[in-house]
Structures are given as C-alpha cells and as structure tokens.
Amino acid sequence: MQNPTAPVVETRQGKLIGFTQDNVDAWCGIPYAAPPVGQWRWRSPRPPEPWEGLRPATACSASSWQSSEYCQELGGGDPGQFSEDCLYLNVWSPSSRTAPLPVMVWLHGGGFTIGAGGLPPYNGAPLARRDVVVVTLNYRLGHLGFFAHPALDGEEDRVVHNFALLDQIAALRWVQENIAAFGGDPDNITLFGESAGARSVLSLLASPLAGGLFHKAIVQSGYTLPDTPREQALKKGEALASHFGLEHATAEQLRAIPPESFWPLEAPLNIAPAPIVGDCVLPEAMLDVFFAARQHPVPIMIGSNSDEASVMAVFGIDLAGQIQKLRRERRFGLGLIRLLYPGVKGDEELGRQVCRDMAFTTMGFVVMQAQQRAGAPCWRYWFDYVAEAEHATYVNGAWHGNEVPYVFDTLGQVEPSRQYVNERDLAFAAQVADYWVNFARHASSDRDVLKGPTNWPACRKGRDVLLRLGVNKHAGFRLENRFMRARMSLFKRVMKHHVSLD
Numbered sequence: 001m002q003n004p005t006a007p008v009v010e011t012r013q014g015k016l017i018g019f020t021q022d023n024v025d026a027w028c029g030i031p032y033a034a035p036p037v038g039q040w041r042w043r044s045p046r047p048p049e050p051w052e053g054l055r056p057a058t059a060c061s062a063s064s065w066q067s068s069e070y071c072q073e074l075g076g077g078d079p080g081q082f083s084e085d086c087l088y089l090n091v092w093s094p095s096s097r098t099a100p101l102p103v104m105v106w107l108h109g110g111g112f113t114i115g116a117g118g119l120p121p122y123n124g125a126p127l128a129r130r131d132v133v134v135v136t137l138n139y140r141l142g143h144l145g146f147f148a149h150p151a152l153d154g155e156e157d158r159v160v161h162n163f164a165l166l167d168q169i170a171a172l173r174w175v176q177e178n179i180a181a182f183g184g185d186p187d188n189i190t191l192f193g194e195s196a197g198a199r200s201v202l203s204l205l206a207s208p209l210a211g212g213l214f215h216k217a218i219v220q221s222g223y224t225l226p227d228t229p230r231e232q233a234l235k236k237g238e239a240l241a242s243h244f245g246l247e248h249a250t251a252e253q254l255r256a257i258p259p260e261s262f263w264p265l266e267a268p269l270n271i272a273p274a275p276i277v278g279d280c281v282l283p284e285a286m287l288d289v290f291f292a293a294r295q296h297p298v299p300i301m302i303g304s305n306s307d308e309a310s311v312m313a314v315f316g317i318d319l320a321g322q323i324q325k326l327r328r329e330r331r332f333g334l335g336l337i338r339l340l341y342p343g344v345k346g347d348e349e350l351g352r353q354v355c356r357d358m359a360f361t362t363m364g365f366v367v368m369q370a371q372q373r374a375g376a377p378c379w380r381y382w383f384d385y386v387a388e389a390e391h392a393t394y395v396n397g398a399w400h401g402n403e404v405p406y407v408f409d410t411l412g413q414v415e416p417s418r419q420y421v422n423e424r425d426l427a428f429a430a431q432v433a434d435y436w437v438n439f440a441r442h443a444s445s446d447r448d449v450l451k452g453p454t455n456w457p458a459c460r461k462g463r464d465v466l467l468r469l470g471v472n473k474h475a476g477f478r479l480e481n482r483f484m485r486a487r488m489s490l491f492k493r494v495m496k497h498h499v500s501l502d
Contacts, residue, residue: 009027009181016054017056023096026093027182028058029061031087063116066263067113076121077414079115086138090124090135092124094131102133102185103132104133105136107201109196111314112146112275126410135175143240146163146271148276149238155251160279162276164275166209168204189215195401201217203275205286205295205296216299220304220404227282228272244261302364305384305398357484378458387425394473411426412429428475457479464483466480
C-alpha cells in the first residue's frame with residue numbers, strides 16, 4: 001500500500017512518488033533521457049519515454065560502468081550496480097515550499113571514469129533545508145562518455161564525441177522543463193561541480209549548446225589539462241578497436257563490445273580526464289574560449305584546495321621528478337620558479353606546489369580575468385580547512401575533493417569523517433554550505449558582495465580579491481588581495497605548453 005503522505009509530483013513524462021525525511025522531500029532515479037543502449041550507444045541522448053500511472057522514485061539508479069573498488073577508495077563511496085542504462089537524476093526539495101526556490105545542479109567528479117550522483121557525500125538534503133532545490137545526476141563515463149572512431153562519423157547530422165557532456169546538457173534541459181513541479185525556479189539554476197564535474201562546468205560555459213540552460217556556475221578544483229584533439233581521439237579509437245581484434249571496425253561491431261570491457265583498459269587505451277575538442281559540444285578548446293573571454297557571461301564562483309597535488313599520484317605524476325626535469329632542460333625557468341616560491345625547500349615540496357598551481361590554482365586566475373573582460377562577476381576562493389583530528393594526516397593542507405562534504409554540509413554523515421569530526425568542524429562546514437547557497441540565491445550581475453562570516457566581494461575590473469575558506473588548515477575566513485598574482489601571471493602564460501599528463 002502506498003504511503004499517503006509520500007510526495008507526488010507530475011513531470012512532463014508522468015507522475016513520480018518519492019519519500020520524505022526530516023522535512024525534505026526526495027525523488028531518486030528519475031530518467032532524464034532514454035537509455036543509451038544497443039544502437040543508441042555513442043549517440044546523442046534522446047528524451048525519456050513517458051509512463052502511465054505512478055512511478056516509484058525512492059532508489060538511485062545504476063551507475064555508469066566503472067571500477068567499484070576505485071570509486072570506494074577515491075570517488076566518495078560505493079557506486080552500486082552498473083549499467084549502460086544510467087541516465088537518471090535525483091531531486092531534493094524542502095517539504096514546505098512557497099515561492100519558487102533557487103536550483104543547484106551538481107556534476108560529480110572522478111576523472112570522467114568513476115562516480116555517481118547518488119554517492120553519500122552528495123546527499124542534497126542539508127542544502128535543501130536551506131531553501132534550495134538540489135539535483136544530482138549520472139552521466140556516461142569512460143569510453144561510453146567520450147569516444148571517437150571513423151566508423152561512427154556521419155551517423156548524426158552533427159559531429160559528436162562528448163556524449164557525457166551531451167548527457168549533462170540533456171539533464172539541464174529536463175531541469176528547465178520540470179523543476180517547477182518540485183518547487184524550483186527554472187530561471188535561477190546554478191550548475192556546480194568538482195574535479196571532472198568542475199571541468200564539465202567549464203566545458204558547458206564554453207559550449208554553444210549550453211547557452212541559457214543555467215544562470216550561474218560554481219567551479220571546484222577545475223584543472224588546466226588541455227582538451228584531447230579530435231584527430232588524436234580518432235586514432236585512439238582505432239587503436240582501441242584493434243585491441244579488441246577489430247582492425248576495420250564497423251559501428252555495429254564497436255557497439256557489440258560488452259560495456260564492461262572498457263573501464264579496465266590502461267594507458268594508452270584509457271581516456272584522458274578531459275573532453276574532446278572538435279565536435280558540436282566543444283568546437284573550440286575550453287581554454288581558448290576563456291583566454292578569448294567568449295564564455296557564457298554568467299556569475300561564476302571558482303576556487304581550489306591547498307593540497308591539490310594530492311591527486312597527482314593518481315595520474316602517475318612524480319612531483320620531485322617535475323623539478324628535476326626543469327633542472328635538466330630549463331635551468332632559467334627553474335631559477336624563475338625558485339624566485340616565486342621563496343623558502344620552499346626540496347624538490348618534492350617545490351614540485352608539489354608548482355604542480356598544484358599550474359594545474360589547478362591558475363584556472364581560477366584565468367577565469368577571473370575572462371569574467372572581468374566579459375563584464376561578469378567572479379568570486380574566487382582558496383579552501384584550506386582540515387578537520388581538527390586530521391591535521392597529522394593532511395600535512396600539506398586540504399586534499400583534492402576534501403571540500404565536497406563541507407559544501408554539501410554532509411561532513412559527519414559520510415565515512416570516514418563520521419569517525420573523527422567534532423562540533424567545530426561541523427560548524428565550519430555549515431558556514432561553507434551557507435556561502436554556496438548564498439551564491440545560488442543572490443549572485444547576479446548587479447550583486448557585488450555575498451554575505452557571510454566575512455563579506456565576500458566579487459572580482460570586478462581592477463579588483464583581484466580571494467576569500468580563504470580556512471587559514472593554515474584552521475577555521476577562519478580571510479580576504480586576500482592579488483593572491484599569488486606573480487605566479488598566476490607566469491603560469492597563465494606558459495600553461496598551454498607545459499600542463500599535460502606526459
């Protein structure tokens with residue numbers, strides 16, 4: 001028998017019944033596109049099929065194919081079952097709703113190879129209690145999400161390689177059409193994401209297909225790795241087909257490869273943690289768009305963490321080796337870098353900071369300057385808080401991804417943090433989440449300051465200011481002018497030539 005108090009909404013496809021917990025209504029596993037299976041693998045997503053009657057929406061869907069072990073270790077939890085039929089989203093909304101509420105749409109990270117919208121850190125209930133509607137989603141991962149092969153060319157009336165980004169665009173279209181039924185305002189949608197999710201946000205800010213689908217953007221630890229050129233992606237696709245014994249593969253043969261065969265592939269057959277440039281989604285490289293200030297001119301919040309280099313080992317990058325390479329090949333460049341990092345001792349520590357800043361910190365500087373040229377506001381942050389019990393573990397600061405449970409205010413609800421957080425950690429997390437919600441609610445071209453423990457001004461023309469979220473790993477909020485300005489100016493000039501996974 002159905003629970004008579006369970007929340008029911010009517011979408012364009014049909015009615016959904018969800019569940020209520022602690023004054024928040026939730027609906028999970030909502031299809032936003034038709035299953036991309038069989039002949040629909042490596043094609044643009046299609047609208048979801050309508051249904052009759054009341055569809056249960058009480059459990060998250062299967063995730064895209066990936067390594068469960070890797071996701072549990074690095075991606076935020078257990079992604080559950082896998083399927084190519086993975087294009088579903090989840091919605092949280094306060095049970096008491098009056099005026100239309102700001103909408104926050106989350107794109108998960110994981111290098112475009114792991115992750116899911118239903119992972120525990122992304123529980124939208126704590127943000128929804130602040131009177132916003134939260135949406136999280138799955139998108140195609142790995143080769144299912146990013147692929148090029150000559151046999152697939154010409155199947156559609158446009159060139160498509162970034163299927164994952166098209167999934168995200170389809171989800172945003174679904175939100176535009178349906179979110180009012182959940183209490184959300186379709187004219188106030190904030191797109192936010194971390195790592196590969198942040199890279200997705202940057203890509204959609206640069207994509208001609210995403211204009212008007214969101215009104216604000218938050219970029220958490222977006223990175224400067226170059227997009228993969230279409231020609232290179234086509235060659236990689238042919239090499240992958242050969243690996244499966246398909247020298248002159250047809251589209252039908254490629255689609256017959258079992259979906260679970262792709263994710264275990266290692267270099268050079270794995271995908272890069274960056275989209276492909278040269279299709280309808282990204283006709284121009286994301287970095288080139290921002291360098292030319294041609295991004296969609298919406299308010300942006302952007303920042304990164306104090307120990308982003310923690311992720312470099314995952315990509316197989318030897319931090320000390322980067323400095324040793326400079327010493328062999330570019331002694332002048334190394335001398336210049338030493339001037340920019342006074343007091344930093346040893347190749348390991350210098351490599352850690354240089355790689356962090358070239359790959360992550362500089363992205364905020366690039367976006368700030370692009371926003372200033374476009375006449376749009378930009379709020380910059382630097383996350384440097386570590387839970388009090390974990391200072392000895394996180395010696396160099398906040399790791400890549402550490403800010404996520406603070407942003408969602410799920411710290412203490414997810415492993416392993418529930419084992420060690422205290423009231424002061426939780427209070428700090430609540431303040432960070434408040435800033436994110438304030439951005440979603442108030443940020444606009446006319447709004448210069450976000451209210452909080454420290455009032456946070458946007459970077460306008462002539463103003464380069466950043467908010468430290470945590471100071472030397474401890475609680476606190478502090479504004480800093482011209483943050484790492486000399487380093488950022490140099491790295492912006494050279495990063496296109498020197499940031500890669502090679």
